[in-house]
Amino acid sequence: MNLSTLRNIQGLFALIELQMEFNAVEHVQYLPFFPSSNLTLDMLRGNDEAIGFQDIFNDPSQNDVMKEPDLMVEYNFGLL
Secondary structure (H helix, E strand, C coil): CHHHHHHHHHCHHHHHHHHHHHHHHHCCCCCCCCCCCCHHHHHHHCCCCCCCHHHHCCCHHHCCCCCCHHHHHHHHCCCC
16 A cells, blocks of 8 residues: 555656665675675665564574584585
């Protein structure tokens, strides 16, 4: 509904520009051994100022333990 309101108020170009920004931000990839917080995507969606359940009780797969960088890069490139 927000996208249709944006299109009606600001025109088609604003909607296309916002969708291009979403697409560009979703495909950003950091090094495989660094978890991505998707902060930029949250900022575009307006979720950066809200504190939710996932912020307090985080997903166990996103723990703060750094993995072996060499092994993660080799795994992602299919060398292992």
